[in-house]
Amino acid sequence: MKQILIGLVTGLLFGAGLTISTMVDPQRVLAFLDIFGNWDPTLAFVMGGGLMVYLPIYYGVVNKRKTTFFSTPCDIPSNQVIDKKLIIGAALFGIGWGVSGICPGPAMTNISSLNSGILVFVIMMLIGFFIGKKSENLRFLQ
DSSP: OHHHHHHHHHHHHHHHHHHHTTTTOHHHHHHHHOTTSSOOTHHHHHHHHHHHHHHHHHHHTGGGOSBOTTSOBOOOOOOOOOOHHHHHHHHHHHHHHHHHSOOHHHHHHHGGGTOHHHHHHHHHHHHHHHHHHHTTTOGGGO
């Protein structure tokens, strides 16, 4: 029960941070990606601020631990191979982010607005997750 509560609080804190920083606004994100037009650097400052807080905590606390705060082993992936699946997944994520101006975190934060565009995005995202899971063993991805 503690893990669920901590996950809920962490998710709410993340969502509040996205909302306060206006990173849930697709137009703000698209303006960041428009480097040859009306560029808005706000997203870079939000990411930089997040990294300035997280990196010292990661290297000072998280990286040194072998278990979580609940005494379960840390499951940190060790695979550093850049393969077709990674490249295709990153490209699809980037295209989706560039076209819509939203990614999964802000989409889930925005879902409570009941905006039809956000709802369609979330439904398509879930369908994409399902297709991705079903296609993990396709030969062309190997």
